[in-house]
Amino acid sequence: MTDRTAQAVRVNAGSNGMLYDPAFSITPALRVFEPAFYAERARPVSAGGRNAAWFVQDQWGCGVLRQYRRGGLVARFNKSHYVWNGAENTRSFAEFRLLQYMHARGLPVPRVVAAGYNRSLCFYRAALITETLPDTKPLASVLKDLSDTVHITALAEACARSIYLMHRANVWHADLNAFNLLVDASNKVWLIDFDKGRQLVMTASLCNDNLNRLKRSLEKVLQQQGLVFWEHLSRFYAKNQ
Structure with a gap:
């Protein structure tokens, strides 16, 4: 199912979901949130990102892919899973919507390219892609x-x-x-x-x-x-x- 709301395209496929900005010609599939999809066009972010962020390049341009990771003590036994409470409440969809809101108002934030999640029973994993801010x-x-x-x-x-x-x-x-x-x-x-x-x-x-x-x-x-x-x-x- 695909629907267009608030300058975003939403794609649902079973336990997976994705939002993307139609201004970017990104592949509408969850594999775009895996660095392996980009092969040699993915480079780990050297600082921050909890070892789960990459600079990526594809037909739509250059961006930063970030897979959500937990911090603190909980990360010792759960690095990337969050409790499911609906698609719009996933970390990735919420951040996507907030960045779109801010960018539309001219605030100094990167353009958001896409957000995705993969659900497994009562838990999910998530990822986000934002456009690279050059020379920063x-x-x-x-x-x-x-x-x-x-x-x-x-x-x-x-x-x-x-x-x-x-x-x-x-x-x-x-x-x-x-x-x-x-x-x-x-x-x-x-x-x-x-x-x-x-x-x-x-x-x-x-x-x-x-x-x-x-x-x-x-x-x-x-x-x-x-x-x-x-x-x-x-x-x-x-x-x-």
Whole structure:
């Protein structure tokens, strides 16, 4: 069964399901969520991704394939299975919908290509493909190589602006950290990894929770340098309000 809703094509095939953006000429089959499908056109992401992310290339372009993996203690006995609660509640479909919502509003997020799941009894596995953001580096990596005060201040302002736009669109990021903000060659800051993200009425408390999570990440990765950067970012964020 195929139906078109909210600029997405949905394909159901037994215990499998897939959403994809029709702007991308992707193969409508669950095998596109396996790196083996791309053969030599799949390359593991070296940082992050819990060893389950690849840069891939196909007829529709270049993207990042991410298979959902659990973290924390539960990952010791269950790395990739989640409790089934309906297709639209799968991690992949939820993130697909959220990214489409954000991209349609001009927010600095990657375009989402496709989302899929494979159900087995009461559990499922899931995967997502997003379009590659060319010439980008994680904020943490950029800051390590940056010492010029003018550039640091400009980058803090760009980070604050992107986060503010996300919050103004009533989007909550579940894991806002120094690796989920990417900086491109023009100093534009992109937001990635919206697994477990949600559309919420972003109260001051929720906004602060997001920002404080980023602060902890910056301090952990960059120590004092991270805290100094955070002070700049916090000041610029407040000016946007």
